[in-house]
Amino acid sequence: MSPELTQFFKSAPTPELAKQLLGCRIRYETPAGELSGFIVETEAYVGPKDAAAHAFAGRRTHRNEALYGEPGTIYMFQSRQYVLLNFITQAAEVPEGILIRGVQPENGLDLMYQNRAVKGPSLTNGPGKLTQAFGMTLALNQKGLNEDALSLELPAAAYPKQIATSARIGVPNKGEWTDAPLRYFVAGNPYVSKITKKTIDTETLGWRVDPAERN
DNA sequence: AGTCCGATCGGCT
DNA sequence: GCCGATCGGACTG
Secondary structure, three states: OOHHHHHHOOOOOHHHHHHHOOOOEEEEEEOOEEEEEEEEEEEEEOOOOOOOOOOHHHOOOOOOHHHHOOOOEEEEEEEOOEEEEEEEEOOOOOOEEEEEEEEEEOOOHHHHHHHOOOOHHHHOOOHHHHHHHHOOOHHHOOOEOOOOOEEEOOOOOOOEOOEEEEOOOOOOOOOHHHHOOOEEEEOOOOOOOOOOHHHOOOOOOOEOOOOOOOO
């Protein structure tokens, strides 16, 4: 893994890193060609204290071992018939990470459609949908970003006009952790999961037109 | 009457 | 997590 990438993934608290990932490009090399897209939705999972995290109360098994790896490690786990993509943050042995929940496709739309024959934003507007469209599998688990078929480009290639925050999806009955505002997304982007149609920004999909124009 | 949209619920490997 | 079925409400003409 590159020193830059390792450094990035321990350079700030995990929720802050989850925000910084919005607009970053991911690339996935396959025998059939290259797939790429922009991250538009993330969720932070903040270790043993987080009742929604796989590492809650220090849980450590063969399935979640990747959580304890170096910053920039890929953590893939299976939920039903889908596989979910996470990037590990903080120093080794600190089991925090970021779930990638939405990606706006860039290159390789035809290949994505072969993997997941669904029209419109539901091609990649959920954590299980995007991994299916990209053709990612559990084989990526515990690999390092930019060392294998999956890479992340830093810094961001696109800039959100506005970052919205909410509670994480699918975390019931976990008290304060159910309500903790640890989900981040590009406001108005149609590839965000569970977005309502009226809030979609049809002009720029929630991106700044002029990248130089920052807050 | 018809369409669209959002919310909810049950089934599924 | 995702999907399809279902229900109701808002809007249209």
